[in-house]
Amino acid sequence: MTMQFVIHNWYLFVALGVILFLLVMGPLSQQLHGIKNANASQTVQLINREDGVVVDVCEPKEFQAGHIPNAVNLPLSALSNRLRELDKFKSKPVIVTCRAGNRSMKGAVILRKHGFATVYNLSGGLLAWEKDNLPVEK
Template structure:
């Protein structure tokens, strides 16, 4: 046991980084479970869009949008502006919303915000636009 304590003391930066990363990972998972945001893959997202007429919400920043394009017919509202621009969604709170970002982390936060605002059917595109690209699905690169 004294060797372990000595190791921790000698490598405190490593241990601090470990616990910070662990907290970030667990925090995101706790948030997902607390608000029950379903994670959907690209194929499931397409089914929700086609069958239920869902709104597709891109929450990336403007710079990211210019760099990699966006999914056709997606509504773009950056996460940093979402709370002020919720009225722009023009979707009934009972209409499904599929949120996405680059990798799925920020869109999970957006989905949580939407759920708190009263939207009942909110989904997060797991893996974000990267998963969409990896599935060879179309993007508008304008």
């Protein structure tokens, strides 16, 4: 009976496999590339104590609507082509952020692949930053 269910509903099991694969790949990719997560208070410490640099991968309109003070805006869509602009920061901690923290992981992977030594992903992005009542520039 159980095997019949599996055979008749094979597509459900394939979908389950795909979903599980996607859930595992995010953290696995992060670990493989040596990217650390940083919350908002850790990001403040990285900026103040280690001269960390915030790279915001939001599109320009989002960035203009609000961003972490002194953040460098390099949209994810153009990041690979504009990496030279960040060369002077290769030896510093780089914290990658976006609005909610989803695109920033992709940006962090790109930076690690191009030789940036210490790369962090701001967990929760600008939304987490604002939730902690930290300053935002417009």
